[in-house]
Amino acid sequence: MSDVVLELKDIAKTYNAGKPSEVAVLRGVDLSVGKGEVVALVAPSGAGKSTLLHIAGLLDTPxxxxVELGGQNLSGQSDRRRTLARRADVGFIYQFHHLLPEFSALENIVLPQLSNGTSKSAASERAMMLLDKVGVGARADHRPAELSGGEQQRVAFCRALANAPRxxxxxxxxxxxxxxxxxxxxxxxxxxxxDTGLSALIATHNLELAARMDRTLQLDSGRLV
Structure with missing residues (x-):
């Protein structure tokens, strides 16, 4: 198995192509993330980092x-194949937690595991383990509205890792x-x-946080510098 978990090669993305409002967001981006590596992606708002993350996570096409995940080229694959790869191998975290308000913290982490075929008991055990790791195990039965902003985001982290992505x-x-x-x-x-040994690509414009990761890449005018 390859030690490179994610590899993007010569990625280009343009919006409104051929129109006066055409915007070339990404211009020949090459990027790789190794096994167990945490990479910071630094860029100002509007520079294309969200587009790059969506392409890396198979939510958008260049x-x-x-786009290769675990050595497999997923470019040009069917929507079903890309969906299966995304569900098995990729976890997403956004600026806002997007937790389901009618479910408890524990249930928000259990649900994605159930949809992936995990038994309820095994899903609950993993959910509780993840919550304990981020220090909110005592809040497992609370709904999102009963949690602080920091607690909500910790639960969102756990949900992203629920199905043990790469x-x-x-x-x-x-x-x-x-x-x-x-x-x-x-x-x-x-x-x-x-603790889980997974790889991560984390977009931020907080340089102090970026400095605490293994490597920093900067996106400028559609290119990595």
């Missing part, structure tokens, strides 16, 4: 270039939090990533 993609995962809470929550995220 106009040109290839790759974690995070888009400004602490951007919705105050600085003190952001530091605490980021520590929890890094602890979770290191």
């Amino acid at each position: 106009d040109a270039g290839t 790759l974690l993609l995070a888009d400004e995962p602490t951007g919705n939090l105050d600085p003190a809470t952001s530091d605490q929550v980021f520590d929890a995220l890094m602890g979770l990533v290191r």
